[in-house]
Amino acid sequence: MHPNLGTEMLGVMQKRTVVKILLIFTLVFTTSNLFAKETEKEGEGDIKTEIKEFIDHHLQDSHDFTLFSDKETGKHYGFPLPVILWDGGLKVFSSSKFHHGETLANIDGNYYKLYHSKIYKTDAAGTITYDEAHHATNVKPLDFSITKNVVSMILIGLLMFFMFSSLAKSYKKNNGIPTGIGRFLEPLVLFVRDEIAVPNIGEKKYKKYMSFLLTVFFFIWFLNLLGMTPLAVNVTGNIAVTFALALLTFLITNFTANKNYWGHIFWMPGVPTFMKIVLAPIELLGVFIKPFSLMIRLYANMTAGHVVIMSIVGLLFIFKSWVGGPLSFGLAFALSLLELLVAALQAYIFTMLSALYFGMATEEAHH
Amino acid sequence: MEKLINDFSFGLFFWQILLFVALLLILRKFAWKPILEAVNNREEGIKNALESAEAAKKEMQNLQADNERILNEARAERDGMLKEAKQLKENIIADAKSEAQDAADKIVAQAQATIASEKKAAIADLKGQVAELSVEIAEKVVRKELDNKDKQLELVESMLGDVTLK
Numbered sequence: 001m002h003p004n005l006g007t008e009m010l011g012v013m014q015k016r017t018v019v020k021i022l023l024i025f026t027l028v029f030t031t032s033n034l035f036a037k038e039t040e041k042e043g044e045g046d047i048k049t050e051i052k053e054f055i056d057h058h059l060q061d062s063h064d065f066t067l068f069s070d071k072e073t074g075k076h077y078g079f080p081l082p083v084i085l086w087d088g089g090l091k092v093f094s095s096s097k098f099h100h101g102e103t104l105a106n107i108d109g110n111y112y113k114l115y116h117s118k119i120y121k122t123d124a125a126g127t128i129t130y131d132e133a134h135h136a137t138n139v140k141p142l143d144f145s146i147t148k149n150v151v152s153m154i155l156i157g158l159l160m161f162f163m164f165s166s167l168a169k170s171y172k173k174n175n176g177i178p179t180g181i182g183r184f185l186e187p188l189v190l191f192v193r194d195e196i197a198v199p200n201i202g203e204k205k206y207k208k209y210m211s212f213l214l215t216v217f218f219f220i221w222f223l224n225l226l227g228m229t230p231l232a233v234n235v236t237g238n239i240a241v242t243f244a245l246a247l248l249t250f251l252i253t254n255f256t257a258n259k260n261y262w263g264h265i266f267w268m269p270g271v272p273t274f275m276k277i278v279l280a281p282i283e284l285l286g287v288f289i290k291p292f293s294l295m296i297r298l299y300a301n302m303t304a305g306h307v308v309i310m311s312i313v314g315l316l317f318i319f320k321s322w323v324g325g326p327l328s329f330g331l332a333f334a335l336s337l338l339e340l341l342v343a344a345l346q347a348y349i350f351t352m353l354s355a356l357y358f359g360m361a362t363e364e365a366h367h
Numbered sequence: 368m369e370k371l372i373n374d375f376s377f378g379l380f381f382w383q384i385l386l387f388v389a390l391l392l393i394l395r396k397f398a399w400k401p402i403l404e405a406v407n408n409r410e411e412g413i414k415n416a417l418e419s420a421e422a423a424k425k426e427m428q429n430l431q432a433d434n435e436r437i438l439n440e441a442r443a444e445r446d447g448m449l450k451e452a453k454q455l456k457e458n459i460i461a462d463a464k465s466e467a468q469d470a471a472d473k474i475v476a477q478a479q480a481t482i483a484s485e486k487k488a489a490i491a492d493l494k495g496q497v498a499e500l501s502v503e504i505a506e507k508v509v510r511k512e513l514d515n516k517d518k519q520l521e522l523v524e525s526m527l528g529d530v531t532l533k
Contacts, residue, residue: 186406
């Protein structure tokens with residue numbers, strides 16, 4: 001195994017936090033489902049349900065960039081985003097056609113309805129059919145829309161490009177010394193190299209992984225931070241995003257793995273033959289569990305953070321009192337500070353564990 | 368789990384992979400490679416500068432040691448020379464002393480010899496004078512004896528009083 005005791009301890013601690021957060025998360029979500037069911041009975045007007053719906057909606061990706069909306073007048077302030085569907089041909093149109101799910105979009109004779117942040121194909125009346133578990137059974141066309149999350153990722157990508165290419169340029173201009181924002185960024189780049197890549201992968205092989213580690217670290221961190229702004233995006237708390245990131249780690253790990261790594265998985269050296277046979281499936285499972293844990297950890301941490309903060313902010317509207325208001329504000333403020341730490345910590349953990357897996361995959365035999 | 372799968376959006380996944388890989392490739396070319404190279408070069412430069420400073424320090428120490436050694440040698444040489452000179456001086460003084468002693472001894476011996484010979488000569492002269500005087504006295508005595516016996520005696524007495532040994 002990797003001789004990094006500190007990392008493993010961190011890993012264990014991390015698992016515990018994840019368990020805790022998952023627990024909170026499940027509790028919140030089970031109650032959320034309860035609320036959701038109550039909605040059907042009580043109808044609208046219940047402040048708690050409204051908050052619940054708002055949080056649920058916020059956690060989801062969205063087809064338009066709504067900054068805020070006025071419930072009474074039914075007005076939404078923001079801008080629509082392009083919808084790209086593949087439904088027997090490419091269909092591109094503006095999300096303003098949905099009017100935030102209030103109307104059907106009629107494209108080339110097909111009707112599409114935006115329902116719970118997803119696009120369904122419906123008949124001209126916009127009927128949605130449900131199964132027993134209250135899930136829509138309508139056909140879902142392949143949705144390649146430029147959603148709020150995609151826009152956020154493009155923004156962060158551009159930001160990263162400008163920040164880091166300016167850092168790269170400042171070296172040339174200033175004889176190897178960074179200027180401006182580079183002075184802040186350079187120590188972070190060096191941190192990824194000296195504290196994440198080199199200790200986990202090793203002096204000799206870390207270089208080819210640096211591009212991935214640096215990109216993933218800043219990408220996650222910046223998106224986490226963007227999630228803390230009032231723009232209210234939740235990119236890193238989206239399972240598709242974390243799945244994509246974890247998939248890349250998985251692919252890089254296994255495509256750069258050496259003989260020694262596969263040897264340790266399928267034919268563990270130094271144990272009796274019987275144990276080798278027992279260990280092989282366990283180790284093979286580990287190959288998939290490792291990136292899976294990356295995916296769930298980031299998703300759960302970010303989602304839980306958003307849910308907790310928004311729930312506490314929501315308390316403000318429930319209490320509507322001189323005690324509840326400051327209390328809710330103080331709690332939300334303290335939790336925001338914690339989330340700032342979590343934003344960096346989760347980026348660090350994702351990058352560090354990726355580096356650890358790369359290190360394991362390229363470790364030379366030393367028995 | 369069901370919720371997770373339900374939440375999964377293939378479109379977002381597609382864009383995420385596309386954007387992330389594009390970002391990775393672009394940043395690799397325009398940011399990470401130049402940044403890491405620049406940092407590496409700088410670190411290499413610092414390392415080299417430190418090494419050369421260390422080498423210069425060592426050389427300096429060597430030079431200082433050399434200087435010290437040369438100084439010590441020079442000092443030893445000077446000490447040796449001084450010692451030699453002192454020895455030489457002492458030798459010269461001793462030689463001169465012994466030479467002077469010899470010369471003095473010689474002079475003294477010569478003087479003594481001269482004195483001895485002068486003395487001999489004087490004694491011989493005196494002997495001669497005494498003999499002459501004795502003869503004169505005897506003559507005078509003999510003459511006076513002939514006049515007066517008392518006067519003769521007086522004369523002898525006075526004569527003898529005059530005589531002093533020289």
